Amino acid sequence: MLIPLFALLLAAQSSPALPTPVPAAAPAAPVLPSDAIEADWRAIPDDELLVMTLANGRTVVVRLAARFAPEHVANVRTLARAGWWNGESVYRVQENWVAQWGDPSEKKPMAAGVKDVPAAEFEIAKSLVAQGPTQLLAQRMARPDSYSTLSGFTADGWPVAGDGKATWLTHCYGAVGVARDALPSTGSGSELFTPIGQSARRLDRNYTVVGRIIEGMSYLSALPRSDAAMGFYATPGERTGIVSVRLASDIPAAERPTFQYRATDNPRFAAYVRLREVAAPPTVPTGASVCDVPLAVRRVAK
């Protein structure tokens, strides 16, 4: 089968391998140095999970960056608890750029308790940066990239970049950013977007990253593009309706999804990053950016 073989070799954790015939007594798959062990999986708190149910029956799950964008996450939680997004829509899908959702009219009154102009959270607070590289750059990418002199991962699985003076969450594919008007607006968090194209790193340090999509990304990335200005759908009928956006902690226990993330502060994740950066011969090693490393999560039974 003719495929970009790299996908097989390097994306094993993010995409299933090709089916192969299984012999009667199949040997156990070997454990690789880059494989996670059970202790690497850590719980995502239920109030850091945002569950968006679309009118087409699809579900998108966002992990909230509660530590890094506390004011915006507080707003998002308030909006979710008020049912503010229920009945709203994904109203903008621009090719090779973003999908965006919320209230396209911008006239819906904010939920009580939402800060209209939260503090700018474009960069990571100095108090968190002071925790040092063990927390903020638990793993580093080998090389600088076009957008930063250093990049890597927080211990709890967030992609970050920095220039030695500031550190920030990166707008990788699937990041959830806060749309906003011109400064001093920082965006309330009611209008959210996710990059669906090649790169949105040029939004780094200029928009607040409030989370990342950990399940159902394709239900946004494969939506029809709009040719209208900026990818805003020209007619309401093109929009994808939102039935509800809820915090997992507000969903009845019986139907509440539970997730774990793969921690990065261990030699297994380090080996995984190196595998992305340097492939084995005959593959020519090409390097990798911080956005090229899949950050694994898994659904778990309660």
Next chain:
Amino acid sequence: MLIPLFALLLAAQSSPALPTPVPAAAPAAPVLPSDAIEADWRAIPDDELLVMTLANGRTVVVRLAARFAPEHVANVRTLARAGWWNGESVYRVQENWVAQWGDPSEKKPMAAGVKDVPAAEFEIAKSLVAQGPTQLLAQRMARPDSYSTLSGFTADGWPVAGDGKATWLTHCYGAVGVARDALPSTGSGSELFTPIGQSARRLDRNYTVVGRIIEGMSYLSALPRSDAAMGFYATPGERTGIVSVRLASDIPAAERPTFQYRATDNPRFAAYVRLREVAAPPTVPTGASVCDVPLAVRRVAK
């Protein structure tokens, strides 16, 4: 309207600006140093345009990299002239990775004259590299990236990267790559793919870039993803049929599309690249990669 404002500021050439009220006597739009002038637009030869008509009525147009992958482009032309793809399909769409088309059975006999194993064209031939930076790196990106120590654009509008020893076409979003089996296979060119996600630069130097999509990319990038292994659709019904793939030069003149590309070997394109790399305050400059710079083309009347 709440939007990632960068899109407005930086992507003006690739996406329409927001509609604004037009006063009765509208002043002419100012000419910016980064705007192309008429002389910057150059013809793409008709036999370097591949026109794929899908069963849903959509059309995808590929510019062929005839100079850089001559053996694979020769195969592609032979296949197109034989009508080899007519009735085949887009049979693989893997989330955040690639869309791929051709013959999923891999059993269709090759067209007469197609080389089964063309020369590897993963890198740009030394004879072309010898033409020097005026041709190959007519514009350079300011910084190295995760995948190369230097990158930029050929004079005729192709994104390239290098490490001082080799130079290669980059697998940016919308590049057209040649799927292949394990080496020594180089792929005949019958099975083609395009990156639809964040980055496929890790395919650089390991796959042949045979072209790039210059129109209709969203008709591939917005196709439903397959959850089956490697994104190959599990059932034929999920595939998107291909009515025909033709060279523009083989299409009757009356319906033949004609395109021009924006040349890069001029100060206007240089200013355009700098605009991507360094935005004006209050925007925090973030840098840009070679894949972040839109390479403009336009349809022209014959």
